[in-house]
Amino acid sequence: MTITETQQEIISEFSMFEDWMDKYNYLIEMGKDMPKIDERYKTNNHLISGCQSRVWLHSELKEGKISFTADSDAVITKGIVNLLIRVFSGHTPEEILEANADFIDQIGLKDHLSPTRSNGLVSMLKQMKLYAQVYKLKQDN
Amino acid sequence: MTKFTAGEMLELRAQFPALHQNVYGKPLVYLDNAATTQKPQSVIDRIVAYYSHENTNIHRGVHYLSQQATEAYENARKTVADFINAAVAHEIIFTRGTTESVNLLAGSLKQFLLQEGDSVLISGMEHHSNLVPWQQICLQNKTKLLVAELTNKGEIDLEQFKQLLSQKPKLVAITHISNALGTINPVKEMIRLAHDFGIPVLVDGAQSVAHTTVDVQDLDCDFFVFSGHKMFAPMGIGVLYAKTEWLEKMPPWQFGGEMVDQVSFEETTFNQLPFKFEAGTPYVAGVLGLEAAIKFIRQYDMKSLEAYENGIVRQALEMLQTIPGMRFIGEPIHRAGVISFVVDGTHPSDIGTLVDKMSVAVRTGHHCAQPVMTRFDVPGTVRASFAFYNTEEEVEKLVKAVEKAVSMLR
Structure with a gap:
């Protein structure tokens, strides 16, 4: 599935929710279900700044594709990270660098995207793109 | 010291235009007064x-x-x-x-x-x-x-x-x-x-x-x-x-x-x-x-305002205490209109996000006092802070919102 297709899939899932509670219950569920990050990556080096809760993000390049794992001590934040991972993990650095994250707006979580918001979704996205950039540079060299 | 009647309090509250608005379709419950208070029309x-x-x-x-x-x-x-x-x-x-x-x-x-x-x-x-x-x-x-x-x-x-x-x-x-x-x-x-x-x-x-x-x-x-x-x-x-x-x-x-x-x-x-x-x-x-x-x-008797506000805070403390896992950070004998808390098994930022959706404005995080958070070994707290324009009804809404948030998160 392409990044765009996954985003479309998430948009249609979210369109079924009738109110904010359904939506947040889903995010909480996604947070609880998120695959565990290897404990050794929960270090300050993997911590994303700008978040009110702590978020650790780790990436690996396998056969040209990036896989992300993450964790957070706040479950809603974790749910949102899980969505981002679902969208971006398993893609090449180029695909990740070219992709946008417009689906966040369309599923009504735009307020989480505001740079002044302290849950740092913006920082997470930036960090994912940064990893992609680094892997791309490594490949190009 | 004169005691405020409910009617007098409503009259006082009516002078703060920002308190009379809906957020997410419901009346705003503003409990972030330690960050900044709302302004009366006269100001x-x-x-x-x-x-x-x-x-x-x-x-x-x-x-x-x-x-x-x-x-x-x-x-x-x-x-x-x-x-x-x-x-x-x-x-x-x-x-x-x-x-x-x-x-x-x-x-x-x-x-x-x-x-x-x-x-x-x-x-x-x-x-x-x-x-x-x-x-x-x-x-x-x-x-x-x-x-x-x-x-x-x-x-x-x-x-x-x-x-x-x-x-x-x-x-x-x-x-x-x-x-x-x-x-x-x-x-x-x-x-x-x-x-x-x-x-x-x-x-x-x-x-x-x-x-x-x-x-x-x-x-x-x-x-x-x-x-x-x-x-x-x-x-x-x-x-x-x-x-x-x-x-x-x-x-x-x-x-x-x-x-x-x-x-x-x-x-x-x-x-x-x-x-x-x-x-x-x-x-x-x-x-x-x-x-x-x-x-x-x-225009008001400060002692009466203080007594009224203290009553609201006491009510909030008593009601919040009934929530399982509730832990107040700071339990001083002499307390002003600030209640900081964490609920076991939940993160303050999650509670803050959810109660916000229920139109209750509280603050979460370290409250610009990071060493205090370190002292009490918490990543941050949920902070409800009160002013004399807050009402008993608002305290009830806060408690209900926190209860609901906790039940969603656990």
Whole structure:
């Protein structure tokens, strides 16, 4: 599935929710279900700044594709990270660098995207793109 | 002391337009008053009136408007002096807020009081604005920063405070009320103890002026700082109170117009008090807004407002306590309108996100007091902070919202 297709899939899932509670219950569920990050990556080096809760993000390049794992001590934040991972993990650095994250707006979580918001979704996205950039540079060299 | 009726409280509340709005389709429950309070219509009107009819620069014009505005500005200074019972009006210096007041004081004192080998004593519950300026000046001047520790209840350990005083710090800087824990410090007693050693005391009143009567002469503090915006006045106006004897000794902090007497290219002599500390064109509208806020508060009996607010806080504490896993961070005997808590098995930011969706505005995080969070080993807290315009019904909504959030998160 392409990044765009996954985003479309998430948009249609979210369109079924009738109110904010359904939506947040889903995010909480996604947070609880998120695959565990290897404990050794929960270090300050993997911590994303700008978040009110702590978020650790780790990436690996396998056969040209990036896989992300993450964790957070706040479950809603974790749910949102899980969505981002679902969208971006398993893609090449180029695909990740070219992709946008417009689906966040369309599923009504735009307020989480505001740079002044302290849950740092913006920082997470930036960090994912940064990893992609680094892997791309490594490949190009 | 007169007790407020529900009707009187509603009438008071009706004067705050920002409280009467819906967020996410439901009436806003505003419980972030320790961050900033809402403004009564009279304060808003005062600012509009100033810019509509009175705007001009002050202290230097001979024309009619300038004289009027200068008089209004200086009258406001008297109102503020009277509000905290300063001995004379020139002991009130207008600043941008608590942070700037502390910086002014620190920037001035570092020039003659805080030298290498000296120390400054603060407490473990200071918010960043009464911590970072002292810490930075201590680093610059090779001065030592002493910190009075907190007990598990979130109160200053007075025995340890006394021991630290015997190290003869050059200044004690303590908060009146903790913004993160709600603790009301026994500042009067602490000032007396410090004065026994001949040590001057700064009291940070950012959280106290809107909630209790402040009498700087009765406290006998040497310095007192506060912000207008946490007491129903505009953002961007604040006050440094200092005893005249200190203001006379203190060199100016910022330089420019307004604060000078004679200027040549070789030298400058400075203006008299309080002007030598107010460089540049002041925030006249803010000062007049602050005066309007004081007038608003003074229509009421402060003791009654305080008693009403305390009742609301007690109700909130009792109701929140019934939520399983509820843990209050800070359980002081003397508490002002701040309740900080965590709920076992949940993260404060998750609770904050969910109660926001239920139209309840609380704050989550470290409340600009990171060392306090470290002391209590929490990543942050949920903080509900109250003002006298909050209602029992709002407390019920807060508790219901937290209950629901917790049940969703567990």
